[in-house]
Amino acid sequence: MWIEDLTDEECDAVLERAKVARLATCADNRPYVVPISITYERDGSTRFLYSFANLGQKVRWMRQNPFVCAEVEELVDQRHWTTVVVEGRFEELDPVQHRDEANRAYDLLHHRSDWWLPGAARTSSTDLYRPVVYRIRIDAISGRRAARGPSA
Amino acid sequence: MWIEDLTDEECDAVLERAKVARLATCADNRPYVVPISITYERDGSTRFLYSFANLGQKVRWMRQNPFVCAEVEELVDQRHWTTVVVEGRFEELDPVQHRDEANRAYDLLHHRSDWWLPGAARTSSTDLYRPVVYRIRIDAISGRRAARGPSA
Numbered sequence: 001m002w003i004e005d006l007t008d009e010e011c012d013a014v015l016e017r018a019k020v021a022r023l024a025t026c027a028d029n030r031p032y033v034v035p036i037s038i039t040y041e042r043d044g045s046t047r048f049l050y051s052f053a054n055l056g057q058k059v060r061w062m063r064q065n066p067f068v069c070a071e072v073e074e075l076v077d078q079r080h081w082t083t084v085v086v087e088g089r090f091e092e093l094d095p096v097q098h099r100d101e102a103n104r105a106y107d108l109l110h111h112r113s114d115w116w117l118p119g120a121a122r123t124s125s126t127d128l129y130r131p132v133v134y135r136i137r138i139d140a141i142s143g144r145r146a147a148r149g150p151s152a
Numbered sequence: 153m154w155i156e157d158l159t160d161e162e163c164d165a166v167l168e169r170a171k172v173a174r175l176a177t178c179a180d181n182r183p184y185v186v187p188i189s190i191t192y193e194r195d196g197s198t199r200f201l202y203s204f205a206n207l208g209q210k211v212r213w214m215r216q217n218p219f220v221c222a223e224v225e226e227l228v229d230q231r232h233w234t235t236v237v238v239e240g241r242f243e244e245l246d247p248v249q250h251r252d253e254a255n256r257a258y259d260l261l262h263h264r265s266d267w268w269l270p271g272a273a274r275t276s277s278t279d280l281y282r283p284v285v286y287r288i289r290i291d292a293i294s295g296r297r298a299a300r301g302p303s304a
Contacts, residue, residue: 022223024176024185031183031221033176035235069183071174083187 006084006143014084014143015040018072021049021086023136025068027061034058038070039108047138049086050105052131059132062090068136084143088136095133105133158236158295166236166295167192170224173201173238175288177213177220186210190222191260199290201238202257204283211284214242220288236295240288247285257285 006014018040024033036058039050049070053059062068066089073083093102158166170192176185188210191202201222205211214220218241225235245254 020227022174022176022185024174024178024183024221026176026178026181026183029178029181029217030219030239031176031178031185032237032239033174033183033185033221033223034237035223035225065181067182069176069185071185071187073187075172085184085186087182 002147003144004147006082006145008141010082010145011084011141011143012040012042014072014074014082015049015086015141017074018084021051021070021072023051023058023068023070025058025061025065025090027064032057032061036070037109038072039105039111041108047141049088049136049138050108050133051135052105052109052133055132059092059134062134063092066090070136079146079148082143082145084141086136086138087140088138091135091137093133093135101135102133105135154299155296156299158234158297160293162234163236163293163295164192164194166224166226166234167201167238167293169226170236173203173222173224175203175210175220175222177210177217177242179213179216184209184213188222189261190224191257193260199293201240201288201290202260202285203287204257204261204285207284211244211286214286215244218242222288231298231300234295234297236293238288238290239292240290243287243289245285245287253287254285257287 018038020035021038022033023036024031036051041048041050068088068090070086071083073081075081093105095102170190172187173190174185175188176183188203188205193200193202220240220242222238223235225233227233245257247254
């Protein structure tokens with residue numbers, strides 16, 4: 001099996017389709033990875049992943065260290081798969097201080113990602129439901145896919 | 153939607169079935185996450201994920217900082233999904249120094265995970281194929297799944 005790089009346009013297309021990513025965070029040199037619901041938005045060269053979460057380990061770690069990495073994949077079988085890896089920085093969208101961005105995030109996520117919302121699920125009936133809305137400001141994107149062999 | 157924790161036995165079962173995980177590594181407080189092929193093995197309280205990779209960023213980072221985190225998931229739809237998160241430490245299996253463990257890893261991986269091998273794929277016809285065999289010594293496992301609501 002061979003792997004080839006995706007173009008920027010191909011990475012965009014994968015991120016546009018994606019509803020779930022795996023978000024890696026890091027604190028005190030310990031990594032942590034969990035699935036999140038996402039919506040991708042691009043405005044020229046500025047690119048974001050929008051998401052939300054309960055106030056748990058992931059959010060506490062991103063407040064401590066905003067550098068994150070997210071992975072999206074499209075798996076069919078051994079010979080047909082694509083992965084895109086995003087590096088970026090956590091930006092919390094306070095509903096008062098960042099009202100427009102937070103509302104935009106709610107709209108996007110409600111429209112795109114309502115099929116699978118572990119980030120907002122409750123773990124007990126006594127949890128106070130306080131989702132943290134945030135986005136990842138993307139600094140770099142790379143993508144790869146399985147290929148039949150070298151084209152040369 | 154509600155979330156409930158998995159028992160140890162349920163986490164084991166998910167890991168037994170898993171062929172792919174997302175491995176998070178961390179260097180200089182920057183996280184990195186990529187999919188890997190895995191095989192799970194438990195011997196009493198000692199538990200490992202076996203895998204292999206080309207000598208790239210992931211391996212270089214794990215040599216620098218052995219603490220890793222891996223995530224496995226079984227997704228069906230909004231109301232039926234399970235995720236298991238593993239924390240552990242990278243152990244490289246040198247084919248000379250750790251011959252038995254490396255051979256065991258090769259056997260396990262060949263038997264279980266041959267359908268999807270990005271970790272060993274080549275990116276050009278001139279790459280020298282030198283897979284690094286390694287395992288993750290598991291320190292902690294937690295698992296969650298979607299549930300209909302609080303059972304109380």
